[in-house]
Amino acid sequence: MAEKDDGLGLSLSLRCPESQNLNPPPNPLPPPPAVAAPFPLNLFRSSLPFMQQHHKSSSSEAIFQPSADHNAETRSLFRGIDMNRAITVIDCDEEVMVSSPNSTVSSLSGKRSEREENDGERASSSLEMEDDGGDASGRKKLRLSKEQAAVLEETFKEHNTLNPKQKMALAKQLNLRPRQVEVWFQNRRARTKLKQTEVDCEYLRRCCDNLTEENRRLQKEVTELRALKLSPQFYMNMSPPTTLTMCPQCERVAVSSSTTTSSAIPANAPGINRQPRPMPMSSWAAIIPPQPVDAHRPRT
DNA sequence: GTGCCCCCGCCAGTTACGTCA
DNA sequence: GATGACGTAACTGGCGGGGGC
Incomplete structure (x- = not known):
């Protein structure tokens, strides 16, 4: 998938789109220090309100047909069921989150799904339950097509969070459920953060090595200077x-x-x-x- | 103004599934 | 074909912010 590209963490995790950010955070982090800070960790900045900008691609021609031949990926994908097919996406002008028709949970996760289960059939009433051939309790895992992943990746490069409207639009464009888009972005942020953490750890390790080497060199120099101090010739010839x-x-x-x-x-x-x-x-x-x-x- | 409750989004951690060697 | 490693979609539980009462 696209995450296998080189430089994932380096090129993406740090690309805080200030230049595209129409609504910058109220407390932006200071630029990374040049040298002074001993641990200039540049960890992932999350939850930034980048998302006032609408997704640039609003055309419907980018909707992918899951029946298209996506080689090995889609072979298994569409072997039994078509996870992407014909979902009923409710037009979401009011930013109403629709529930996942295929999942044991709704578009809201965890406690919220429990609440929804308790208070009725909201999930099943808003969207038709897909006839997936049975096993409604099991989790269905979908491999996104390369095109879908590419679009998601491009959107993520623009902004690493989505507001509800953007989520709905992207889901509609990609013929996915909003919950899937949401989950993809969450996982993508987690991967980016992990990559950045690895980069930071490597950097700190190099810092430690350099400091150790410097310390060793300075210790040696101190020893040498102490030896010189005992030599009278040192003072006589000193510049x-x-x-x-x-x-x-x-x-x-x-x-x-x-x-x-x-x-x-x-x-x-x-x-x-x-x-x-x-x-x-x-x-x-x-x-x-x-x-x-x-x-x-x-x-x- | 304050407290409570609910909703929502995000995150960290985990699980489960698909792919590949 | 079986199997383990790996990547990742999906899930879970917790937390904090915002809004209504």
């Missing part, structure tokens, strides 16, 4: 303090390459590694938080 450079992002101070510590150290100082010290700048670069593939925000 005056040299130029320091400061990282504009994290404000760390580093010795510039032309005046490295080694230049101030006597050549015969014991235990000195006279290799250039590439660490400071590389360490700065190493802890810059990861960016999503499609986020090319200029750093300020």
